[in-house]
Amino acid sequence: MKVLVTGGLGFIGSNFIRQALKTRPSWSVVNLDLRTYAGNPASVADLPKSRHRWVKGDIRDRKAVDRAMKGCEKVVHFAAETHVDRSILDASAFLTTNIVGTQVLLDAALRHGVRRFLHVSTDEVYGSVPRGYSKEGDSLEPNSPYAASKAASDLLVRSYFVTHKAPVLTTRASNNYGPYQYPEKALPLMITNFMEDKPFPMYGDGRQVRDWLHVVDHARAILAVLEKGTLGEVYNIGGSYTCRNRELLERVLKLMGKDARLVKRVADRKGHDRRYALDCGKLLGLGFRHAYDFDAGLRETIAWYRANERWWRPLKNDGGYRSYYKTQYKRR
Numbered sequence: 001m002k003v004l005v006t007g008g009l010g011f012i013g014s015n016f017i018r019q020a021l022k023t024r025p026s027w028s029v030v031n032l033d034l035r036t037y038a039g040n041p042a043s044v045a046d047l048p049k050s051r052h053r054w055v056k057g058d059i060r061d062r063k064a065v066d067r068a069m070k071g072c073e074k075v076v077h078f079a080a081e082t083h084v085d086r087s088i089l090d091a092s093a094f095l096t097t098n099i100v101g102t103q104v105l106l107d108a109a110l111r112h113g114v115r116r117f118l119h120v121s122t123d124e125v126y127g128s129v130p131r132g133y134s135k136e137g138d139s140l141e142p143n144s145p146y147a148a149s150k151a152a153s154d155l156l157v158r159s160y161f162v163t164h165k166a167p168v169l170t171t172r173a174s175n176n177y178g179p180y181q182y183p184e185k186a187l188p189l190m191i192t193n194f195m196e197d198k199p200f201p202m203y204g205d206g207r208q209v210r211d212w213l214h215v216v217d218h219a220r221a222i223l224a225v226l227e228k229g230t231l232g233e234v235y236n237i238g239g240s241y242t243c244r245n246r247e248l249l250e251r252v253l254k255l256m257g258k259d260a261r262l263v264k265r266v267a268d269r270k271g272h273d274r275r276y277a278l279d280c281g282k283l284l285g286l287g288f289r290h291a292y293d294f295d296a297g298l299r300e301t302i303a304w305y306r307a308n309e310r311w312w313r314p315l316k317n318d319g320g321y322r323s324y325y326k327t328q329y330k331r332r
């Protein structure tokens with residue numbers, strides 16, 4: 001079976017493809033990816049060429065999408081701009097890629113008679129939840145331009161189900177961690193900075209709560225929803241561990257044998273959400289269970305960054321990465 005994966009050079013997309021090829025022997029994957037700053041061919045270099053093909057192309061480009069989708073039975077849509085801090089600096093690419101790109105894909109899926117289209121989204125669409133757990137039917141109250149662009153794409157997917165009977169499913173996941181994550185996100189930034197004995201910039205008081213989901217568990221949950229989910233429905237995908245950023249920092253410092261002085265408190269992120277928390281009852285109802293315990297997953301992730309400096313070092317040495325950080329720190 002031929003499956004189109006969008007954004008498969010990114011962190012979650014590449015891990016998903018690896019997991020799918022390992023556990024679904026009948027699959028071959030067309031990986032449509034533009035290779036933006038966060039897409040890395042090195043993340044899929046070890047995958048078998050007979051079952052995985054990277055096609056360079058933009059999800060906003062109807063012709064490129066048509067070529068890639070031809071003959072595909074299923075679509076799993078990861079391609080998106082995802083970094084909150086970048087969306088605060090400039091939201092433009094977030095709106096075109098995340099919203100228009102999703103519309104172009106949905107239209108193509110209708111034309112090509114795709115049987116299942118899974119849209120990968122985020123818990124950030126619910127906004128900050130001071131207490132309790134977000135359910136799939138809760139109102140969407142996105143607070144960052146990134147989250148607003150994802151909420152818009154979620155609503156577009158819903159509208160294609162109602163209007164066109166498109167065979168769609170949406171998943172909303174919490175903070176992912178694991179191998180191949182671009183070192184601008186908190187955890188890989190922390191680990192790689194500590195390896196270099198450089199400080200980690202902790203935003204504000206560090207009491208923001210995040211829920212941590214191993215990327216392989218995320219991939220497993222997406223497969224479960226793709227294969228067993230009800231069309232038109234949304235499924236939350238939460239992790240197996242929730243903590244404040246300060247606690248995460250303490251854990252990582254301890255596991256890496258580093259000093260607390262490497263944590264540098266800086267001005268808070270604008271509009272910083274205090275807490276995300278997901279009710280995952282619907283997903284568990286499909287029979288999904290987490291395979292990763294956070295402690296083991298975190299140790300394994302630290303070990304991966306230690307063993308794979310060749311993967312992340314060029315990313316941190318890149319001119320674009322350096323100038324992004326200069327802009328970030330100028331603001332703080």
Ligand code: DAU
Nearest residue numbers: 082083084122123124173174175184185186201202203208
């Ligand atoms: O919740 C799911 C979302 O998780 C995904 O939809 C997003 O694509 C993904 O980026 C992530 O969003 P967050 O904003 O929670 O992740 P980030 O890694 O940027 O930050 C995690 C927490 O750490 C957050 O409270 C902000 C804080 N932080 C982050 C960075 C990059 C810092 O204190 N310092 C930093 O330098």
